[in-house]
Amino acid sequence: MRNLFCLLFCICVGKLAFPQQSQVVNYVDPFIGTGGTGHTYPGATVPNGMVQLSPETGYAGWNYCAGYRHEDSTILGFSHTHLSGTGALDLGDILLMPFTGKVTPQEYYKSSFSHQDEKASVGYYAVKLKTFDVKAELTASAHVGMHRYSYPAKQVANLLLDLRHGLVGESPGNLDRHVMESSFKIENRTTLSGYTITNGWAGRKHVYFVMQLNQPFNSYTWVSDSTAKRNQRAVFQFNKPDRSQVIVKVGISSVSIENARQNLKEEAGNLDFDQLHQRARQQWERELACVDIDASKSQKQIFYTALYHALVAPNNIADVNGQYRGADNKVYTSPGKAYYSTLSLWDTFRALNSLYTILYPQKTNGIVASMIDHYKVVGYLPIWTLWGHENFCMIGNHAVPVIADAYLKGIRNYDTAKAYEAIRTSLTANHRNSEWDLYNKYGYLPSDLYKVESVSTTLENGVDDWSAAQVAKAMGKTADYQMFTKRSGFYKNLFDRSTNLMRGKNSDGTWVKPFDQFKISHANTSGGDYTEGNAWHYSWHVMQDVDGLINLYGGKKRFVSKLDSLFALDSKVYGDGATVDVSGLIGQYVQGNEPSHHVAYLYTLAGAPYKTQEKINQIINTLYSNQPDGLSGNDDCGQMSAWYIFSTLGFYPVNSASGQYVFGVPAFKKATLKLGGKSFVVEAKNLSDRNRYISRIQLNGKPYTLPYITHAAIMKGGQLTFEMTDKPSIASLTN
Structure with a gap:
């Protein structure tokens, strides 16, 4: 009887001491x-x-x-x-x-x-x-x-x-x-x-x-x-x-x-x-529940719905027995009973896939393995796959930075040799919308020979090239490292110093005329040199070499001034290629479409982090809400949501395969990432409606001065502390 009483007492005390936590699904x-x-x-x-x-x-x-x-x-x-x-x-x-x-x-x-x-x-x-x-x-x-x-x-x-x-x-x-x-x-x-x-x-x-x-x-x-x-x-x-x-x-x-x-x-x-x-x-x-945030009810609704949307796709189309129908409509079997499709890679390589490497690394293994299986069938990596089939929507070969990101972070439960073979082949063997002979000959895609979206494709290829170079370097493939590194700098060939914008160039080296820096291009309507955007939207698309881009502008002061202009210009967009995808505008910045998603963070890398903090706060508070129209553009299989998740935590993967997350500004007093037995805590001390600027940063109690935090530091667990103030920290730019 005494033992029964003790058992009941312990159960009751346990319930009082450890009340059932509110389920995050309710948000x-x-x-x-x-x-x-x-x-x-x-x-x-x-x-x-x-x-x-x-x-x-x-x-x-x-x-x-x-x-x-x-x-x-x-x-x-x-x-x-x-x-x-x-x-x-x-x-x-x-x-x-x-x-x-x-x-x-x-x-x-x-x-x-x-x-x-x-x-x-x-x-x-x-x-x-x-x-x-x-x-x-x-x-x-x-x-x-x-x-x-x-x-x-x-x-x-x-x-x-x-x-x-x-x-x-x-x-x-x-x-x-x-x-x-x-x-x-x-x-x-x-x-x-x-x-x-x-x-x-x-x-x-x-x-x-x-x-x-x-x-x-x-x-x-x-x-x-x-x-x-x-x-x-x-x-x-x-x-x-x-x-x-x-x-x-x-x-x-x-x-x-x-x-x-x-x-x-x-x-x-x-x-x-x-x-x-x-x-x-x-x-x-x-x-x-792998993320716990100290936030208001509306913030939790937006955040957990964003995490929900980030997990809706990609979709595992393998059956319970592991069988699936591949790109050639033949039936294959996955030993891991996973074959991921609905890979909207032009969108998701920017942030969503990096988010998976932190919170869901085993899914990342499955996604990469699925990409390799796709390569085995068709001869190149996925571009945009749906129900196992390639639809060639959008530009670039952005499975490459996704695989590079995984490999360089040590997520390697797949055939790594075949993964590199797939990367190299996809970036050297011509296939639809990937004309490497033309690209290598001119050092850019000439607008008169590559008729549609030549500027955007050149710029996006550079991100893929840089990512491939890092894997080649890690694998000791020196010649490939040098080749891909050289190609990742091709963006410089399209920088027009008379306008300080990226501009279409013909095969004879002349600039495309007439040049309307505000006109929207779209492959499905007007054609043009840009993808769902204009020169202002795409001139910042050099995530792999921000320092090099800053140098093209003549230094940090001029770069920041040009970036200021992006946010201050009239938001009107027009032209035969004007598209509903260009939405959520602040000046010519477009939160509703992916090419702009990293842009506000460039201020941090240019030595003006307070401007990043101002812009991120503005975007989070005006272009996201808990209403049916709470997204300013297509969620694009979770990328818009992944941007919000990273940005509210206080950092973002500007260059997704770099293993670095550039600092923005935290939106919550505290957030805890649960990382398989470890926790990484992000705390914003003194955060309030007034205190929206960062005065200093500490990592595990020690001063931290880099403009980014690494993936390795996060995955070790620990605490990142932002001390918040109401005054921007305006450091002088040295050049």
Whole structure:
């Protein structure tokens, strides 16, 4: 009896001494970014999952890259695959829609809805479909989407299965043309299976599915041609439901119906809706709880939603047995049961992939291994892959700095020799949009020979070259180190001293005329020398050699003065290539598009850190919020969010493969990074609305004067302390 009393006493005292911590998942708001230009979705997914089960409010046009707009008031249905924050459309596969009433062959059985009747949290989405008085709830595992539909009493419960639907763009007829082949089979009255093969941004994409119902349907009605080999659509009726709710489990695979069946069985076969939802919450809590911040509720909502969005992609498209469909549409097997795709590398190499090296290094190993597997199939590293297929979106070969970043930080659980082979081949053997013979001959890409985005591509190639050089040096490959180092300086050949801007140059060495420094270029519209930007946006794109760039301007004073002009100029952008991607402007600085993301930190490297601190504070406080329009541009598979995470911690990877994080300014009084048994604490002493400048920095109690902190220092654990003041520390520039 005494032992029992002691046990109960200890349990009670333990509960009082160690109260249950508030779960960080409760701060995540999946609606952030679903309005404005963020292009995120509110539906259910798990970290890096293959399934993103979410509502669709539209399917055509740039606004519907994620299928959902917070501004809309009608829902078309719920599909199982989505892109997070991109600027192009695809996916939206296997759409289901519950409804009541008469079945007619209409395009969509859409319903009105109100945000007051809508909820979203990690791994969960719910909405009341007002037109039909149906409550729809969604949750997910990595390969399974689960639906729970509560129908009104005494009405026929209908469920649409739509294999035609997809996010297809605005061109007339796209909805009917994008499906190349589709089919479904009624295995029994509670199980259906089938597939779709579509042609879009992801190339020839296969989606196989198995769908299980918690109760048998009574009948079904075709709402498309039953003999057609594509665009199949059918409605299933539950005239006398055994229960008030119809629950649907949908397993998907890129490989086969049997793999979809196995995915469903292993991930959700014995789980009900609430159990799967709880499992998703637990997965998210484990991933998000690696960072703890002392901040206001709104700051926590923005921060943890940003970390959530940073983990939505890339997506592991390998099945539970390790099989996946590769770039050539053949089936391969990953020994680690991971094959990462949705690699938006033009965006994510800047910060998101570096964030993974700190918080999720094992995922980084898997991502690099997937890149190497892609190289083995197609002969070069990924540029922008979706569902395993290369779509060649954007410029550069930015898998290179991602691999270099991992390798140089000691993250090497993959074939390192093959990794270097892939790097070298990708940067020396010509392939689409990578004309190395031209680049090597002229020391830049001539605008008259390389017709589109020649300046931006030259500049971005320089980052890749520098990254490759560092790996070559580390591996003792001296000749390659010298070659890539030389090429990383090609940016100097495009610097126009008459304007102090990067400018297009022809093969005869003359500058391109006329030259409009403010005109936006875009490959999909006007062409031009820049990528989704103008000369002001791209003239700072020398992350690999900031000192060299400063020297081109004639020293720090002139560099800082020119940088001041960037933020002070009129924010108007124009031209035939003007694009919605150029958003979130402060002067000509563009927070809503990635080429500007490192620019505010250049002040620190030029000896004017207080100006970095001013600009970062302005960006964080005016261009991010906890509202649906809380992102100033496309989240781009987590890059906009990764910028916020790094910047609120007080540092940012200007040159992502350097292992250095340049100081900005902390936004929280305290942040703790939990690093596999170690902790790295960032503390901002005296931080307040007034005290937004850094007076001095200490690392582990000792004065610290470098303008950056290294990756190695962070991973050792310890404490970085910023002492904050209300007065900027204005050091004189020596040149």
